Amino acid sequence: MTALIRLRLTGLTRTGRAIAPILGGLAIIGIIYGGGPARPTEAYGLAAIVLFPVLAWLTKILLDVEPDTQRQLSVVLLGSWRREILAGLLAAGIASLPVVGLSLLLPWIIGGVTLSNGGPSLLPALLLGLWAHLIAVPPAVALGALSSRVIAVSAGRAAAVLAGGVVLVLVLGIPGSPVPWLAPPLLSVAHTLADIQVRAAPMLPFTGWALVWTGVVLVGYGWLRRTRT
Amino acid sequence: MRLSGVWFRYARRDPWVLSDVSVKIEPGEIVVVQGHNGAGKSTLLQLAAGVLHPVKGRVTDRPHWVGWVPEHFPAEQPFTVDRYLRAMAAVAGLPETEASSAVQIWSHRLGLVQFRQTRLAELSKGTAQKVGLAQALLVAPDLLILDEPWEGLDAATRDQVPEIVNEVVHRGGSVFVSDHRGETARLPGATQWTVEEATVTAQTPEGVAPWIIEIEVPAADGPATLSKLKADGHDVVRVKDQRAARHAAEAEEPA
Incomplete structure (x- = not known):
């Protein structure tokens, strides 16, 4: 399975198709930071929200980069469609990590954050920012997988799943929503991190919430993949 | 390997491509499946390979190592022949030295040596098909599934197909081949199956006495x-x- 993960990551980098979403996402984050230096935790909470559609799109690109027949060949060679699915999801998760790193680094490079506005000191702020970004990765990978070609089949349907999924996550997840649990807790995390008094966000419940949401979406993805290799 | 009461269709409202198919392939057996275009030959092969899953019914006793050669090799990939075959060997679980050796052996046998540093997308259709054949043989398969293996291959490689098939069979493996070109004569002794109207009919292998059926008509x-x-x-x-x-x-x- 490691070999398949490596092959898919190599395919992604060699085709260069990942550049557009990554540059687009980082540009939007850059624009957000252009409003003046913010507290790192506040900035990172917002950046994680922006990163969500970027990572979902990146996942879709990674899963779609190989031809359908090649994916089927991988199923035969691995002897298991479940392992092929897992390899795709893990590859998408790994591909997300450099983007998370860039997103954490970017505000310091362009002067979008400052520690002089109060809030946590550098290390706790960085750790909270990293956590906010990391809990966006599994839900983004799950949504990206649902919009991949093997499930969505047509480009139009894939775009509808991806864009519709992102809009729903933002609308349903907004603080005060009657059904916030229908979306991963990205907006709730950003809201919590925007608090100047934040020292340690309720990391465990939010992490659990994000993982449960991801699990539910991935069960649906796996169920659909039973008949779609 | 056995297909028991297998039904398959591609979508809920589609007609059944295969209905209530029950067949088996024994170790050491060669099965050639025939039928017109669109009859369901490739579907049957993909069910056997594990690429497709039956809507109803079961596929059981599928051997551990399956080599599948699709009808059209997916050449639109950003790898050279050598990089691709090594990666496929690694995906199949071969250690690096064994993978390297297997790639070398099959590159030589199938005349791919001069193309090893060529990108897959730049290969001719026939050479790409050879890469498809090579990837299925890197690990000696217990079940080799060949979807129209003679399609697009040059004469020399077409002649090699029966040789490769016999090697698999002599090791105790099975071979499952689809053919609509009438190349079956290259595989004497093969069991013949026909896919027609969503069912699979098995015919007697060559060399075994055929049935004589008397019918009465007005x-x-x-x-x-x-x-x-x-x-x-x-x-x-x-x-x-x-x-x-x-x-x-x-x-x-x-x-």
Whole structure:
């Protein structure tokens, strides 16, 4: 399975198709930071929200980069469609990590954050920012997988799943929503991190919430993949 | 490997491509599946390979190592032949040294040596098909599934296919081949299956005595029935005119 993960990551980098979403996402984050230096935790909470559609799109690109027949060949060679699915999801998760790193680094490079506005000191702020970004990765990978070609089949349907999924996550997840649990807790995390008094966000419940949401979406993805290799 | 009561269709509202198919392939057996375009040959092969899953029914006793050569090799990939084959060997679980050795052996046998540093997308269709064949053989398969293996290959490689098939069979493996070009003669002794109207019919392997089935039709339908049987590829062994036979029998009876 490691070999398949490596092959898919190599395919992604060699085709260069990942550049557009990554540059687009980082540009939007850059624009957000252009409003003046913010507290790192506040900035990172917002950046994680922006990163969500970027990572979902990146996942879709990674899963779609190989031809359908090649994916089927991988199923035969691995002897298991479940392992092929897992390899795709893990590859998408790994591909997300450099983007998370860039997103954490970017505000310091362009002067979008400052520690002089109060809030946590550098290390706790960085750790909270990293956590906010990391809990966006599994839900983004799950949504990206649902919009991949093997499930969505047509480009139009894939775009509808991806864009519709992102809009729903933002609308349903907004603080005060009657059904916030229908979306991963990205907006709730950003809201919590925007608090100047934040020292340690309720990391465990939010992490659990994000993982449960991801699990539910991935069960649906796996169920659909039973008949779609 | 056994397919038991297998039903398959690609979407809920689609017609069944295969309905209630129950067949088995024994170790050491070669099965050639025939049928017109769109009959469901590739679907049957993909069910056997594990690429498709039955909507109803079960596929059991699938051997551990399956080599599948799809009808069209997916050449639109950003790898050289060498990089691709090494990666496929690694995906199959071969350690690096064994992978390297397997790639070298099959590159030589299938005439891919000069293309090892060529990108897959730049290969001719025939050479890409050879890469497809090579990836299925990197690990000696217990079940080799070849979807139209003669399609697009040059004469030299077409001649190699029966040789490769026999090697798999001599190791105790099975081979499952689809063929619509009538190349079956290259695999003497193979069991013949026909896919037609969503069902699979197994014919007797060459060298085994065929069945002789007597049928009775009204005399007026005789010529048309004969033509249909011949058109369907049956050998008409004998035609008996019952009236003539009855007259002869009556004439012999004592008054």
